[in-house]
Amino acid sequence: MKLSLTPKLSTFLKPSLASTPLRRSLCSSSPSPPPPPISLKPQTPLFLRPPIHSATSSDLQQWQDWAKTLASSVGSTFANSDNGPDSTLLLRELNWLVDDAVQQGIENGQRKIRLRVSLEELYLLWKQRIEERKPFQYIVGCEHWRELVLCVQEGVLIPRPETELIVDLVGDVVKGEEGLREGLWADLGTGSGAIAIGIARVLGTGGGRVIATDLSPTAISVAGFNVERYGLQDVVELRKGSWFDPLKDVEGKLAGFVSNPPYIPSDNISGLQAEVGRHEPRVALDGGVDGMDDLLHLCKGAASILKPGGFFAFETNGEKQCKYLVEYMENEARGSFCNLSIIPDFAGIHRFVTGFHK
Amino acid sequence: MSSFLFRKRASSSRCWGVLCRNPKAESQFGNLNKPPKPQNVTCAVEIPRILDPGSSSFSPKTSKTLSGSLQNIKNLIASGESFGLSSNLGVPVVKSLCGFHGGIATCSLVRFYGAQAAQEPSTADGLTVDRILNSEWSIMAEDESDWKSHAAAIAQSVHLIKKRLQWKKLLVRLDMLSVELNKPDLWNDPVHAGKISREHGSLMGKMKEVKAFEQELLEHVDMIKLAREENDAELESESMKALLEMRRTSKEKETQALLAGEQDPCSCYIEVQSGAGGTESNDWAAMVMQMYKMWAQRHGYKMTVVDEMPGEIAGIKRATIKVDGEYAFGYAKAEVGVHRLVRISPFDSNKRRHTSFAAVAVTPILGDVSAHVQINESDLRIERFRSGGSGGQHANTTDSAVRIVHIPTGITATCQNERSQHQNKASAMAVIQARVDQLEMARQTQKNAQYSQSLTDITWGSQIRSYVLQPYRMVKDLRTNYEVSDPDSVLEGDLDGFILSYLSASLDKDEDDR
Numbered sequence: 001m002k003l004s005l006t007p008k009l010s011t012f013l014k015p016s017l018a019s020t021p022l023r024r025s026l027c028s029s030s031p032s033p034p035p036p037p038i039s040l041k042p043q044t045p046l047f048l049r050p051p052i053h054s055a056t057s058s059d060l061q062q063w064q065d066w067a068k069t070l071a072s073s074v075g076s077t078f079a080n081s082d083n084g085p086d087s088t089l090l091l092r093e094l095n096w097l098v099d100d101a102v103q104q105g106i107e108n109g110q111r112k113i114r115l116r117v118s119l120e121e122l123y124l125l126w127k128q129r130i131e132e133r134k135p136f137q138y139i140v141g142c143e144h145w146r147e148l149v150l151c152v153q154e155g156v157l158i159p160r161p162e163t164e165l166i167v168d169l170v171g172d173v174v175k176g177e178e179g180l181r182e183g184l185w186a187d188l189g190t191g192s193g194a195i196a197i198g199i200a201r202v203l204g205t206g207g208g209r210v211i212a213t214d215l216s217p218t219a220i221s222v223a224g225f226n227v228e229r230y231g232l233q234d235v236v237e238l239r240k241g242s243w244f245d246p247l248k249d250v251e252g253k254l255a256g257f258v259s260n261p262p263y264i265p266s267d268n269i270s271g272l273q274a275e276v277g278r279h280e281p282r283v284a285l286d287g288g289v290d291g292m293d294d295l296l297h298l299c300k301g302a303a304s305i306l307k308p309g310g311f312f313a314f315e316t317n318g319e320k321q322c323k324y325l326v327e328y329m330e331n332e333a334r335g336s337f338c339n340l341s342i343i344p345d346f347a348g349i350h351r352f353v354t355g356f357h358k
Numbered sequence: 359m360s361s362f363l364f365r366k367r368a369s370s371s372r373c374w375g376v377l378c379r380n381p382k383a384e385s386q387f388g389n390l391n392k393p394p395k396p397q398n399v400t401c402a403v404e405i406p407r408i409l410d411p412g413s414s415s416f417s418p419k420t421s422k423t424l425s426g427s428l429q430n431i432k433n434l435i436a437s438g439e440s441f442g443l444s445s446n447l448g449v450p451v452v453k454s455l456c457g458f459h460g461g462i463a464t465c466s467l468v469r470f471y472g473a474q475a476a477q478e479p480s481t482a483d484g485l486t487v488d489r490i491l492n493s494e495w496s497i498m499a500e501d502e503s504d505w506k507s508h509a510a511a512i513a514q515s516v517h518l519i520k521k522r523l524q525w526k527k528l529l530v531r532l533d534m535l536s537v538e539l540n541k542p543d544l545w546n547d548p549v550h551a552g553k554i555s556r557e558h559g560s561l562m563g564k565m566k567e568v569k570a571f572e573q574e575l576l577e578h579v580d581m582i583k584l585a586r587e588e589n590d591a592e593l594e595s596e597s598m599k600a601l602l603e604m605r606r607t608s609k610e611k612e613t614q615a616l617l618a619g620e621q622d623p624c625s626c627y628i629e630v631q632s633g634a635g636g637t638e639s640n641d642w643a644a645m646v647m648q649m650y651k652m653w654a655q656r657h658g659y660k661m662t663v664v665d666e667m668p669g670e671i672a673g674i675k676r677a678t679i680k681v682d683g684e685y686a687f688g689y690a691k692a693e694v695g696v697h698r699l700v701r702i703s704p705f706d707s708n709k710r711r712h713t714s715f716a717a718v719a720v721t722p723i724l725g726d727v728s729a730h731v732q733i734n735e736s737d738l739r740i741e742r743f744r745s746g747g748s749g750g751q752h753a754n755t756t757d758s759a760v761r762i763v764h765i766p767t768g769i770t771a772t773c774q775n776e777r778s779q780h781q782n783k784a785s786a787m788a789v790i791q792a793r794v795d796q797l798e799m800a801r802q803t804q805k806n807a808q809y810s811q812s813l814t815d816i817t818w819g820s821q822i823r824s825y826v827l828q829p830y831r832m833v834k835d836l837r838t839n840y841e842v843s844d845p846d847s848v849l850e851g852d853l854d855g856f857i858l859s860y861l862s863a864s865l866d867k868d869e870d871d872r
Contacts, residue, residue, distance in 0.1 A: 083747045088668060089757050096756070096777060135754045144777030161742075161758040161779035162750050264751055275754035285751050318748060346742035346760060346779070347749050 040221040043153045045141030047100040051114035060102065060113055067094050067126045074130060082273045084133065093136045097126070100140045133274035143192070150192045150226050155218035157284035159194035162345040163260050166313050167198035169343065169354060170256065173311045174203065180311060183255025185210045188243050188298065191284060193223030193236070195258055200227075200235040208255070213239045213246050216283065243294070244301045251304055256311040261294035263287040263317040291317050292324065299329055303336040306357035319350040326353060479569075481576045483583070487513050490575075500602060505582045508601040512575050515608035516568065522615040522865045523564055532561050564618065571611070575604060616861040621722040621799075622688030627664065627792060629678040633696070633715030638706070640669030642699045642714040645849055647677045650693070650718075652851030659683035664785055665772045672705070678771075678789065680723075687722040692860040693853070694720050695822030702828045711828060715821075721792045730791060731798045738790075739763040740783065743772055762786045769793045823856070825849070838863045 071090035078084030085093070101122060103114040117125070128134040137143040137158045143150050145159045146167060152158050174181035181203055187196035187210060196212035203210070212227075214220050220240050227236045239246035247254075264285045269277060276285065287293050295314060302312050316322050322342040329337050337355045345351040480486040495510040535558040538544065544551045578601045585594035617623070628650050632643030654661040660682040667675045681690060696717050703712040724730060742749075743759035759774030760782040771789035773782040825833045825845055833848045833856075834841040840859040842848055848856070 083753065085755065085757075089755070092775075093756055136756050137754075144781070146778055146780040148778075157751070158754060160750055160753070161755075164778070164780050260751075262751070268752070273753060276752065280754065315750065317750060345749065346740055348741070349749055351750065 040217055042151055042218075042222045042225040043141055045100075045149075045151045046097075046116050047140065047142060047149070048151075049116040051103040051116050053115035053118045055113050055115055055119045057111060057113055059119055060115075063119060063122055063126075064094070064098070066123070067097075070126065070130050078133070078274070082271070084273050084275060090130070093129070094126070096136070097122075097140060100142070133278060135275040135279055138279060143194075145194050146198055148194070148197060148226075148230070150194055150197070151222055151229070152192050153218070153222060154279065155216060155281055156222045157191040157219075157280055159192055160260075162347075162349075162351055163195065163315055164198070165343070165345060165352065166195055166258050166260065166315060167202055169313050169352065170199050170258065170311070171202040173256070174208075178206070179309065180208075180255045182207045183307070183310075184208070184250060184253060186247060186250075186254055186257040186305070187212045188257060188259040189261050189284070189294075190214050190223050190238075191219050191260075193226045193238075195260065196223070196236050197226060197230055197232060199258070200232045201230070203235070208235075210236045211239055211247065211250070212236055213241055213243070215240070215242050216281065243297060244305060247305060252307055254306050254310055256313075257302070257305060258313045259298055260315040261287065261298060263291045263295060263315070263321060265289060265291040265317075287317070292321060295321065295325060296328070299325060299333070302329075303333055303357060308357060310357040311354065312357070313352055313354040315352055316350075322350045322353050329353075329355065479573050479576055481580045481583070485576065485579060487516055487572045487575060490579075491517055500605060503598055505579065505598060505601055508598070508605045509575060509579055511605050512601070512608050515605075515612050516572055516575070518612050519568060519571075519608075519615040522612070522862070523568070523618055524865070525568075528561055528565060532558065532565060535561065560620075571604075571608070575601075578604065613858070616858065616865065617685050617688035619688060619691075621724070622691075623685055624687040624722040624725060625680065625682045626687035626690050626723055627678055627680055627721045627789060628690055628693070629676070629719045629721070630674070631676045631717045631719075632669070632674065633717065635712070635714050637669060637671045637673065638703045638712050639714040639716065640671075640673030640675055641705065642673070642697075643675070643677070643716040644669075644673035645699070646697055646716045646718065647674060647679070649849050649851055649853065650681075650690075651679065653853045654679070654681045654683075654686070654851075656851050657683065657686075657689070659686050663775050664789060665774060667772070687720065689854075689857050689861075690720045691722075692857040692864075693718050693822075695820060698821055698824045700824070700826045700828070721789075721796050723788070723792045724795050729795070731794050733764065733791060733794060737765050739765060742779075743774060758782050760786050762790050764790050764794060767794060767797060769797070835860060 068091065071094055072087050074085075074087050074090055076086045079086045101116050103116070105112050105114070115122070125139050129136060129139050135158055137152050138154055141151060141153060143152050143158050145161075146164050150159065170185075185199055185203070185208065187193075187199065190196045190212035191214060193212055196210045200208075200210045212223055214223065217240065220238050224238055227233060227238065262283065262285050264272070264287055266286050266289055268291075269282065269286055271277075272285070287295065295316060298312075298314060306312065314325070316325065319342075326340050326342060329340055336358060338358050340353065340355040342350050343352040343354060480489075490509050490513040493506075493510070495506040497511045497514070498504055498507040500508075535554055538554050539558055544554070578597050581597040582594055582601070585591070585597060628647075630643050630647045630650070632639040651661055662680045662682070663677065664680050665676070665678040667677065669675050696715050699714045699716075700711060702709050706712060739762070741761045741763075743761045747753055756777070757774065758776075758779035759772060760779060761770060761772045762783070763770050769790055771786040771793070773786035773789070776782045776785055822837055823833065823835050825848070827845055831845050832841055832843050833845050835856050838856075838859045840856055842855065
């Protein structure tokens with residue numbers, strides 16, 4: 001099967017925005033009437049904006065001193081209340097904000113400071129960081145993930161460090177397995193496109209391709225921006241829709257599929273760290289009563305979407321979910337899967353379930 | 359007196375031909391260098407043949423051909439093989455060249471000297487670098503236009519450079535390596551052969567550079583004498599300028615020669631760890647780290663913080679920086695050891711005097727990837743550092759610090775300053791690699807302690823320096839007794855005095871040990 005990828009991409013870069021962002025309502029991939037002209041152009045991350053603002057070094061210093069004081073005043077209050085960042089971490093973030101926003105150079109023998117946002121906006125941004133607990137990644141508009149710098153914005157889940165390992169798992173599996181390396185992969189619920197881009201780079205130039213799906217039009221547009229930034233338009237295809245819905249045409253043909261679906265039990269949502277609970281999209285976090293709604297949905301569909309020998313990897317909430325999923329796949333889908341394993345993240349938490357379709 | 363010199367000025371190229379001595383003058387000046395040993399007959403026959411191309415083009419075109427052939431001869435002498443000589447039996451090159459007059463080789467003038475004078479080129483009138491050194495001409499400021507002063511300064515640098523290169527040892531080692539290289543079965547072990555040939559090449563390069571430098575000095579001296587005899591003011595000022603230029607570069611070469619170790623040109627990691635004593639010690643460790651950051655900045659090195667573990671109240675418990683740039687390791691290795699601070703602690707409400715310690719370790723980052731020790735993935739334990747809670751989607755954090763433990767050696771590295779976990783891991787892995795490499799090198803050094811420069815204690819060494827802020831103010835290096843009465847400048851990274859004095863002293867010590 002040969003997919004024609006490039007023509008489709010452009011349509012997905014200007015995807016329709018349904019006014020009701022409910023998963024079910026977006027499931028069908030039936031041709032819809034022309035979308036209302038709401039621009040979904042992703043926001044440009046700070047570090048990619050042109051350095052058109054200027055400031056004197058004393059004004060910049062004044063802002064920095066103010067920002068430091070604000071960060072220091074936090075102490076460990078956030079950490080104690082909801083496991084949020086402490087001052088040390090906030091001060092490091094401040095340095096990174098300066099890295100992203102300030103360009104210092106020498107012009108005509110004079111130290112020259114150029115900013116990618118105005119100084120007023122810098123005050124506003126840092127206020128948002130501390131007072132509103134807006135995630136740092138939304139402040140600067142990007143997340144450093146693996147060797148990538150991915151554009152992120154509100155409405156898109158910020159890729160987590162743990163999730164980097166999924167790409168390593170795929171890397172290990174395709175090593176020396178041409179059938180898998182040159183095959184078709186899918187990343188379901190791609191968000192910023194992180195895993196899809198990571199996998200595309202691991203597959204290399206062998207002809208392997210990745211379909212990345214997401215329900216959220218914002219996610220699709222942000223992922224499209226990131227895919228393009230890494231020049232992977234010919235390798236990664238974006239499809240809008242819920243889980244397996246946009247993949248009907250490739251059933252039984254995937255060499256592998258991965259997902260980091262929402263897995264937090266609904267009860268836990270209200271107690272989440274402020275950065276997560278108040279700012280990140282609930283649709284990407286809430287996995288239903290026991291957090292397993294979407295994971296189970298993925299497990300059920302795995303056997304029919306994968307080709308024989310195909311590989312899957314899911315991120316989970318931890319040991320309990322991992323165990324449950326492995327048991328489920330062993331018992332319910334008897335005989336369909338082999339080499340099921342549970343893999344811990346670097347913190348030692350049982351984080352991933354992987355396996356192969358027989 | 360000018361008759362004894364033959365010169366030709368290449369009119370267009372502003373180059374100078376070589377001075378050639380009139381046979382008549384030979385007796386007059388030959389005495390100066392009376393050969394202590396009888397002529398080596400084999401050589402007397404060999405030399406003219408080898409010189410032949412040089413002599414045919416001798417009716418001077420440019421000095422280029424000549425110095426080219428000169429170089430050939432020196433190479434041959436240096437390798438010691440083509441002549442069937444041991445390398446310590448060379449020829450005074452300029453002199454032997456001068457034995458040709460107008461393109462006719464006068465064999466009788468090709469002279470050979472025993473080991474004593476063997477490697478020393480000389481001027482037309484028999485002045486050698488050693489002689490310049492021994493004449494104790496007074497060295498005046500650079501702007502004093504006196505050739506003797508310049509020459510003496512350069513000769514002194516050459517002397518220092520040779521000392522720092524451990525010249526005699528180097529020549530012996532070069533001989534050994536040449537013998538080794540000539541063994542027919544050498545390449546049966548390509549790794550060993552590669553090592554031998556690399557070392558040979560590197561030592562040979564150093565030796566040639568010094569020789570060429572000496573040669574240049576003598577040529578300029580010849581020129582100046584000549585110019586004076588012929589009242590050629592232009593030539594004299596040109597040569598004087600050249601001498602001055604040499605005098606300046608010789609200072610740089612002196613420093614370079616201090617850094618002759620195999621790993622000296624590498625970048626490095628500098629790690630500072632605070633001693634026992636809580637906040638006061640942590641603060642001291644932070645001051646020491648700051649000192650190195652500023653030192654690196656002064657040198658134009660690129661500095662990145664790899665790992666920093668802050669103290670509870672102030673300062674750091676531990677920190678690692680990466681210093682990128684030429685000879686970073688060569689200099690920084692002089693800082694390995696324990697640094698002691700005496701001051702009235704700002705953290706003591708009773709204003710008592712405290713003594714604190716901070717330990718410094720320096721690890722070279724090998725540029726040659728093939729020299730790296732292979733590390734097995736299975737020997738590593740990788741941990742998320744400072745993790746807590748459920749992680750995953752529950753947590754939004756920009757903290758992705760990673761700790762890696764190399765289980766067989768117990769070496770640990772942490773990195774938290776990169777913005778992604780993947781890169782923190784890569785960065786920590788690079789530290790692990792450098793430390794494992796260093797450990798392996800130390801093992802090798804112990805195994806064959808023949809030539810390798812005495813690596814000072816590579817782990818946390820003993821106390822090396824004392825910084826006293828109260829009751830008096832002084833920084834003193836306990837190894838060299840080098841001291842400075844302005845601790846602030848030192849703590850602001852002005853360390854080169856300490857570093858250079860230590861490096862010279864440790865070479866002198868090596869010299870004495872022999």
